[in-house]
Amino acid sequence: MEYIYAAMLLHKAGKSVTESAVKAVLTAAGVSVEEARVKALVAALQGVNIDEAIKKAAVAAPVAVAAPAASAGAHAAEKKDDSKKKEEDSKKAEEAAAAGLGALFG
Numbered sequence: 001m002e003y004i005y006a007a008m009l010l011h012k013a014g015k016s017v018t019e020s021a022v023k024a025v026l027t028a029a030g031v032s033v034e035e036a037r038v039k040a041l042v043a044a045l046q047g048v049n050i051d052e053a054i055k056k057a058a059v060a061a062p063v064a065v066a067a068p069a070a071s072a073g074a075h076a077a078e079k080k081d082d083s084k085k086k087e088e089d090s091k092k093a094e095e096a097a098a099a100g101l102g103a104l105f106g
Contacts, residue, residue, distance in 0.1 A: 002031050003041050011050045017042060 006025040007017045015021055019042050026033045 002026060002029065003037055007041060007045060008050070008054075017045050017050075 006022045010017050019038050022038050023033050
């Protein structure tokens with residue numbers, strides 16, 4: 001995880017996520033650096049829009065849904081069914097998009 005944190009810290013600071021930069025962050029944090037993991041991380045992030053990946057990961061996180069009020073009636077139940085189906089389709093698409101990020105958290 002510390003490798004991912006190093007990359008995210010560099011990105012947040014507006015720096016390029018390079019092997020030497022990741023190594024420097026990890027070394028400064030007192031982490032013993034594994035060259036292969038640094039190379040794999042930098043290669044995996046090549047061409048990835050990190051901001052977009054963070055947004056997708058945040059959306060893919062489970063969100064608590066409030067229960068509908070009892071007075072909402074049948075109309076609300078119909079809306080709920082439609083929105084539930086759309087939400088399930090949306091979650092599947094987001095999970096598929098975020099699946100590639102799972103390889104970084106090894």
